[in-house]
Amino acid sequence: QVQLVESGGGLVQPGGSLRLSCAASGRIFNVYVMGWYRQSPGKQRELVATITRGGKTVYRGADSVKDRFTISRDNAKNTVYLQMDSLKPEDTAVYYCKATIAIEIMGEMTDYWGQGTQVTVSS
Numbered sequence: 001q002v003q004l005v006e007s008g009g010g011l012v013q014p015g016g017s018l019r020l021s022c023a024a025s026g027r028i029f030n031v032y033v034m035g036w037y038r039q040s041p042g043k044q045r046e047l048v049a050t051i052t053r054g055g056k057t058v059y060r061g062a063d064s065v066k067d068r069f070t071i072s073r074d075n076a077k078n079t080v081y082l083q084m085d086s087l088k089p090e091d092t093a094v095y096y097c098k099a100t101i102a103i104e105i106m107g108e109m110t111d112y113w114g115q116g117t118q119v120t121v122s123s
Contacts, residue, residue: 001026002024002099003112004098004115005025006022006116012119013121014089014121016121018119020081020082021079021080022036022069022081022114027103029105030101031051031078034080034098034099035051035068035097036098037093037096038102039093040093048060048065048071049071051071051073061064063090069082070083079100082118087119087121088121091119095117095119098112099112100112
């Protein structure tokens, strides 16, 4: 069984920073793409950023996310991070981690989600 455990959310003032972490554990052969998504009340879940095992990144094109957020990962720890700087009230959302994982050699890849962590940007 695979688990994704997120941490690092909380309340921060506009212009502040937070660093989210997400660690994958359990029966894992390989972790491929890892990423962060977010969902605000009344809105659909949206992509924030993804990163491949080799370090190739993709960022959300809107909301200047690429200029303010940095995704990174530690393959040895099966952990992905999201450094969020210059936070704005519109960044307020539940942030979810997703990982594409194979649990055995030559096994199929499956998407797993974390439970979500709340990020609130408010003065």
